[in-house]
Amino acid sequence: MADLATKGRWRDVDKLLSRPGNIISSGFEPSSTLREEIGEYVRVLVVGAGGLGCELLKDLALSGFKNIDVIDMDTIEVSNLNRQFLFRLQDVGKSKAEVAAKRVMERVSGVNIVPHFCRIEEKDIEFYNDFNIIVLGLDSIEARSYINSVACSFLEYDRDDNPLAETVKPMVDGGTEGFKGHARVILPGTTPCFECNIWLFPPQVKFPLCTLAETPRTAAHCIEYAHLIKWDEVHSGKPFDADDPEHMQWVYSEALKRAELFGITGVTYSLTQGVVKNIIPAIASTNAIVSAACALEALKIVSGCSKTLSNYLTYNGVEGTHIKVTDFVKDNDCLVCGPGTLIELDTSVTLSQFIELLGKHPGLQLSKPSVTHRGNNLYMQSPPILEEMTRPNLALRMFDLLGEVPKDTVHVSGASEKNGKKTSCSRKLRIVFKGVADMTVGMDTTGN
Amino acid sequence: MAAEPKTKYDRQLRIWGDQGQAALEKASICLLNCGPTGSEALKNLVLGGIGSITVVDGSKVEVSDLGNNFMLDEECLGQSRAKCVCSFLQELNDAVKAKFVEESPTTLIDTNPSFFAQFTLVIATQLLENSLLLLDKICRKANVMLVVARSYGLTGMVRISVKEHTVVESKPDHFLDDLRLHNPWPELKQFAKSIDLNVTDPVVHKHTPYIVILVRLAEKWADAHDGCLPSTRQEKKEFKDLIKAHMLNIDEENYKEAIEASFKVSTARGISSQLRHIIEDSAVEVDSSSPDFWILVAALKEFIANEGDGEPPLEGSIPDMTSLTEYYISLQKIYQAKAESDCLVIEQYVKNILKRIGRDPDSISRAYIRNFCRNARKLKVCRYRSIEEELSSPVLPELQKYLTDEDYCFAVGFYILLRAVDRFAANYNRFPGIFDSEMDEDVSRLKSIALSISNDSGFHGSSLSEDLINEMCRFGGAELHAVAAFVGGVASQEVIKLLTKQFIPLTGTFIFNGIDQKSQVLAL
Ligand SMILES: [Zn+2]
Numbered sequence: 001m002a003d004l005a006t007k008g009r010w011r012d013v014d015k016l017l018s019r020p021g022n023i024i025s026s027g028f029e030p031s032s033t034l035r036e037e038i039g040e041y042v043r044v045l046v047v048g049a050g051g052l053g054c055e056l057l058k059d060l061a062l063s064g065f066k067n068i069d070v071i072d073m074d075t076i077e078v079s080n081l082n083r084q085f086l087f088r089l090q091d092v093g094k095s096k097a098e099v100a101a102k103r104v105m106e107r108v109s110g111v112n113i114v115p116h117f118c119r120i121e122e123k124d125i126e127f128y129n130d131f132n133i134i135v136l137g138l139d140s141i142e143a144r145s146y147i148n149s150v151a152c153s154f155l156e157y158d159r160d161d162n163p164l165a166e167t168v169k170p171m172v173d174g175g176t177e178g179f180k181g182h183a184r185v186i187l188p189g190t191t192p193c194f195e196c197n198i199w200l201f202p203p204q205v206k207f208p209l210c211t212l213a214e215t216p217r218t219a220a221h222c223i224e225y226a227h228l229i230k231w232d233e234v235h236s237g238k239p240f241d242a243d244d245p246e247h248m249q250w251v252y253s254e255a256l257k258r259a260e261l262f263g264i265t266g267v268t269y270s271l272t273q274g275v276v277k278n279i280i281p282a283i284a285s286t287n288a289i290v291s292a293a294c295a296l297e298a299l300k301i302v303s304g305c306s307k308t309l310s311n312y313l314t315y316n317g318v319e320g321t322h323i324k325v326t327d328f329v330k331d332n333d334c335l336v337c338g339p340g341t342l343i344e345l346d347t348s349v350t351l352s353q354f355i356e357l358l359g360k361h362p363g364l365q366l367s368k369p370s371v372t373h374r375g376n377n378l379y380m381q382s383p384p385i386l387e388e389m390t391r392p393n394l395a396l397r398m399f400d401l402l403g404e405v406p407k408d409t410v411h412v413s414g415a416s417e418k419n420g421k422k423t424s425c426s427r428k429l430r431i432v433f434k435g436v437a438d439m440t441v442g443m444d445t446t447g448n
Numbered sequence: 449m450a451a452e453p454k455t456k457y458d459r460q461l462r463i464w465g466d467q468g469q470a471a472l473e474k475a476s477i478c479l480l481n482c483g484p485t486g487s488e489a490l491k492n493l494v495l496g497g498i499g500s501i502t503v504v505d506g507s508k509v510e511v512s513d514l515g516n517n518f519m520l521d522e523e524c525l526g527q528s529r530a531k532c533v534c535s536f537l538q539e540l541n542d543a544v545k546a547k548f549v550e551e552s553p554t555t556l557i558d559t560n561p562s563f564f565a566q567f568t569l570v571i572a573t574q575l576l577e578n579s580l581l582l583l584d585k586i587c588r589k590a591n592v593m594l595v596v597a598r599s600y601g602l603t604g605m606v607r608i609s610v611k612e613h614t615v616v617e618s619k620p621d622h623f624l625d626d627l628r629l630h631n632p633w634p635e636l637k638q639f640a641k642s643i644d645l646n647v648t649d650p651v652v653h654k655h656t657p658y659i660v661i662l663v664r665l666a667e668k669w670a671d672a673h674d675g676c677l678p679s680t681r682q683e684k685k686e687f688k689d690l691i692k693a694h695m696l697n698i699d700e701e702n703y704k705e706a707i708e709a710s711f712k713v714s715t716a717r718g719i720s721s722q723l724r725h726i727i728e729d730s731a732v733e734v735d736s737s738s739p740d741f742w743i744l745v746a747a748l749k750e751f752i753a754n755e756g757d758g759e760p761p762l763e764g765s766i767p768d769m770t771s772l773t774e775y776y777i778s779l780q781k782i783y784q785a786k787a788e789s790d791c792l793v794i795e796q797y798v799k800n801i802l803k804r805i806g807r808d809p810d811s812i813s814r815a816y817i818r819n820f821c822r823n824a825r826k827l828k829v830c831r832y833r834s835i836e837e838e839l840s841s842p843v844l845p846e847l848q849k850y851l852t853d854e855d856y857c858f859a860v861g862f863y864i865l866l867r868a869v870d871r872f873a874a875n876y877n878r879f880p881g882i883f884d885s886e887m888d889e890d891v892s893r894l895k896s897i898a899l900s901i902s903n904d905s906g907f908h909g910s911s912l913s914e915d916l917i918n919e920m921c922r923f924g925g926a927e928l929h930a931v932a933a934f935v936g937g938v939a940s941q942e943v944i945k946l947l948t949k950q951f952i953p954l955t956g957t958f959i960f961n962g963i964d965q966k967s968q969v970l971a972l
Binding site: 078 | 452454455456457458459460461462463484488491492493495496497511512514515516517518521522539540601602606618619620621655768769770771772773776777881884887914915916918919922923924926927928929930931932933934936937938940941942944945951952953954955956958962963964965966967968969
């Protein structure tokens with residue numbers, strides 16, 4: 001509706017984008033066409049179409065963004081309806097990404113939202129490189145960590161270890177729990193990435209098995225006993241499925257029996273679900289607040305129309321309304337957003353030997369890695385067709401595959417082990433070939 | 449097809465429970481002006497299952513509404529904004545009764561003040577100062593809660609105006625468990641004595657709960673120190689060493705827990721200064737018109753002075769700790785029994801007080817009394833000055849403090865400028881910076897208004913930054929969707945806290961700072 005646009009539909013956003021100001025970011029070039037340019041040229045990816053994702057899509061669409069993609073593997077459940085306002089009861093069971101995209105496009109004409117109903121790991125790395133900015137509305141540490149590692153893998157540094165502006169993939173990340181939440185801005189190479197201060201997200205505490213088996217004291221102990229110990233004893237080999245109401249009912253009744261046996265009170269069906277599924281309480285207002293902060297930061301990052309959040313905001317509504325901004329510093333040795341892990345290779349090393357080395361490297365411990373070099377697949381573990389196509393490279397020398405340069409960057413992605421748990425990750429490696437003179441000054445800055 | 453409310457509201461019931469939900473479902477909310485700020489605030493409440501909403505707005509949907517309000521689309525153009533927003537909100541939750549009144553809130557405030565008495569709470573958005581002052585008076589008189597929300601460019605504000613709001617279930621994040629290790633009662637001491645700390649069975653030894661360890665060792669310590677508990681740093685260290693000396697090996701979790709909690713035996717007796725403030729409040733002199741809360745406080749005060757021996761009733765719950773199941777269950781029962789008996793004493797006081805003030809002695813439920821006792825240490829009373837009081841005599845020392853604090857400078861600047869743009873609008877019938885052509889004049893006009901507001905308030909606002917005044921004019925009265933969603937979100941969250949009477953609501957003026965996100969609460 002170009003018609004509407006000219007009649008002042010975007011009057012309010014345009015005031016901010018078309019007028020000069022004194023409290024702005026560098027690079028702000030106010031103009032009456034800035035909003036249209038953002039709409040036309042900026043591609044934004046929203047990761048997650050849940051409580052935050054629904055809000056984010058609405059907020060971004062009403063902030064002038066027009067090319068939006070959204071990715072989410074989940075389907076809509078009844079318990080989403082108290083906050084995920086784009087969904088209705090009749091949508092239960094459908095893809096969150098698809099329904100959310102459709103609803104926002106219906107209401108905000110001119111915006112184009114492409115849904116991706118799949119796991120974030122299913123997309124190849126290059127999919128993520130197509131976006132100018134990534135906004136995360138997730139509730140999982142693993143998913144954040146993955147997207148962070150992908151976005152940081154695009155980052156390249158110049159010879160003085162300064163990040164190259166055109167390789168920086170900004171991220172805005174939000175998260176909520178009950179009346180609390182956070183919003184942060186990650187400019188890889190400048191502000192800390194998710195991994196730089198991973199300590200902000202301590203791992204969930206698990207009950208020791210001996211407590212569950214021998215000295216249960218709380219309702220949660222009884223539930224976890226039924227869930228983690230009794231289930232396997234009784235259902236030899238049949239995996240527990242938290243989404244199967246019969247399974248949940250079984251755990252609940254076993255937990256009740258155990259609680260009765262020990263004189264413990266407080267086992268309810270609701271608590272059973274909460275403990276087994278690790279349910280995080282969530283409400284509409286907190287999601288709205290955190291998403292709005294994220295969307296506003298996204299607009300400021302792409303336009304420069306005001307200062308940017310530097311760099312971590314916490315919101316706490318439990319006691320009054322507390323907002324705190326902390327300027328965290330990045331970890332210069334961060335494996336994820338740093339200049340990359342340096343690996344020195346003999347020119348004789350083959351790709352197959354290189355892959356073996358990645359598994360043994362103490363800082364990486366990457367198993368089953370796929371390797372790409374400047375967007376080209378050197379070796380892909382999957383899908384089978386790509387694996388077959390790239391298999392012949394395994395016998396070739398890395399030095400040849402990289403074009404006989406003294407040094408270059410490659411990207412690897414695979415599974416790494418952390419605290420006994422395998423997680424998907426993507427890493428950037430700086431390969432330097434031993435004994436090859438560096439004649440091509442600036443080589444590593446002119447790529448892409 | 450209807451969704452089971454238990455399932456639909458599961459994620460929020462885990463926060464405010466059935467009682468909180470029932471309070472929301474009973475509430476009747478009035479929204480003034482349904483621009484994005486108001487619409488977004490209501491959206492969050494409708495999703496959560498608020499009882500009923502009434503949207504008051506006299507305007508017709510214009511093209512610019514479609515650029516910042518998600519509830520409106522092309523088909524709404526030219527129609528009543530209140531009607532369109534209302535029908536979208538209804539779509540979100542059919543359990544909510546949604547109504548609209550097509551009238552300008554300003555007119556309604558001027559001509560029909562009794563209209564507001566029917567509501568539990570009014571959310572006033574994008575209202576200019578004069579109407580707001582009037583509305584505040586109306587709401588106070590009718591005992592209707594008022595939440596004010598405003599979005600303006602990259603700033604905005606939220607403020608609550610209620611004479612008094614009392615909270616039993618404040619549910620603070622971190623609060624010390626009420627274990628009474630500094631002052632164990634006879635049953636607890638007796639139980640501790642029945643357990644042999646030097647038991648030879650290593651399994652039992654490492655499953656002796658730390659409560660027992662601390663009660664026993666504190667007694668042992670007191671015996672050796674003229675009945676005193678460890679108080680100096682040195683003594684506290686020695687007490688820890690005494691605990692360590694009882695360990696069979698360094699891996700005993702229960703002893704580690706005991707060392708970590710050892711400071712609790714040295715806690716001073718008595719109540720917090722916050723609670724003292726409450727029991728010494730003049731509202732404690734109750735009469736037949738006193739709310740139940742204050743009758744309970746009066747009973748609590750009696751308890752503390754008499755049976756409690758300076759302490760509030762016991763909370764009655766204990767945290768999980770390394771322990772044999774049977775020891776833990778026994779401890780739980782001992783704590784529950786003491787809490788129950790404290791509660792009975794309070795209940796008797798309540799009955800006596802009710803009788804004295806001429807009310808039915810059974811008119812306050814046992815469930816309420818029990819809940820009150822369980823939360824006695826965490827009670828909260830919030831009182832709000834009227835908006836007129838705040839505007840005519842802000843708390844100067846606070847204001848002066850903010851003006852010199854770097855973290856507050858944008859927020860306090862916006863606070864003054866939000867008032868200044870209202871005065872500007874009253875003078876010129878429009879906001880500053882609406883027209884590009886008058887930008888420079890508007891900047892100097894707004895500056896002089898801001899200065900006079902500063903002077904009238906009794907401080908000299910030399911530190912009001914020129915850049916910020918410029919920004920305010922640059923905003924040109926824009927209501928940006930993202931800012932509105934934030935401010936509306938904060939407003940709805942405060943509404944939830946006020947209605948459920950759980951958690952602690954905002955007690956000052958919240959100023960949204962969309963520049964660097966350093967939003968602040970100003971206690972003015
Ligand atoms: Zn990092």
